[in-house]
Amino acid sequence: MSGVIVTGPPKAAIEDVDALARFGVATVGEAMGRTGLLGTGIRPVQQGVRVAGTAVTVLSWPGDNLMIHAAVEQCAPGDLLVVTTTSPCTDGLFGELFATALQRRGVRGLVSNAGIRDTRELRAMGFPAWARAVSAQGSVKATGGSVNVPVAVDGQVIHPGDVILADDDGVVVVPRRRAREVVAASEAREEKEARTRAAFLDGQLGLDRYGLREKLERLGVEYRTYEEYAAGEEA
Structure with missing residues (x-):
């Protein structure tokens, strides 16, 4: 599998991201006309946390976290990492060490369409995470993939730089170009x-x-x- 790492994609304005963080996922989804919600299978590993950030997307091979390592370099303060795989995967592709590296770079959290592990440590260090599965199963670093390309999760297309909002109710994606409009609709x-x-x-x-x-x-x-x-x- 070949791939591409896209550098410097446009992102939603951080003031709009922070404004959206004031609202719950349910409110924002309703404000967008009941769109943008990821499926019910992606659940938080903690409770009582709401976070919003700009998406850095990862498309990996199942059971392989090589491209997450590549994505860390592309992350900046205010980002939120979104990981998905080319076919279903529940292996623990992400854990405490990745979270440590991302937290150092100002990344606000993780949404994974695959599995994560070290959940106790993630909660202790205050790194918010939402995932399809929790699994101690490890991974390899052997296959190419892509970073900062459009990905699909539960029928929702996520572009790099879109706003990802996540809380106890789930996850919603707000298209980058609609962020300010959705802030106003959510306030109303x-x-x-x-x-x-x-x-x-x-x-x-x-x-x-x-x-x-x-x-x-x-x-x-x-x-x-x-x-x-x-x-x-x-x-």
Whole structure:
């Protein structure tokens, strides 16, 4: 397998990246029209952490982490490493030593479509990671791949320099060119949710706030007392 290492790709503005980090993955996904979410199989190895960074992408051969070593050199402060493989792989391609090197370079975290290991050490050193699997199985360094090329994870295309936002709910990708627009849309959604939260605290029901009673009626959903329902069952 031949490959390419692309240097100096354009990145989303760091102020937009940091602004997106104020919002949850669910909020940002909704603000983009329910797009950009990676699948439910990629889970955090820690809890209570939210991080956003600009993607440095890695395309590796299964069971081989050579290109992660190559990618470390391309990482800079504010980046987030995204690792995927040419076919499914759950081997532990990433661990504490990689995290140490990346943390030294100001990298904010890792999202891996493969496996990771040393999860206890990752949590202890405060390096956030999300992965498809946790596995002690090691890897080799034998096959070429690519760095900073478009990759696909769970049907979502991630370009180098896109914004990756990850928290306890999962991972979402925000295209680099849309970052500022999505910040504004996320702010608007949070403001709307704040008004709804206040209404619920005041006792309003979602049925009334969202006009759902009329929808239930249109769908033919009926209200019956217990006695009426029980009588119908016995008939």
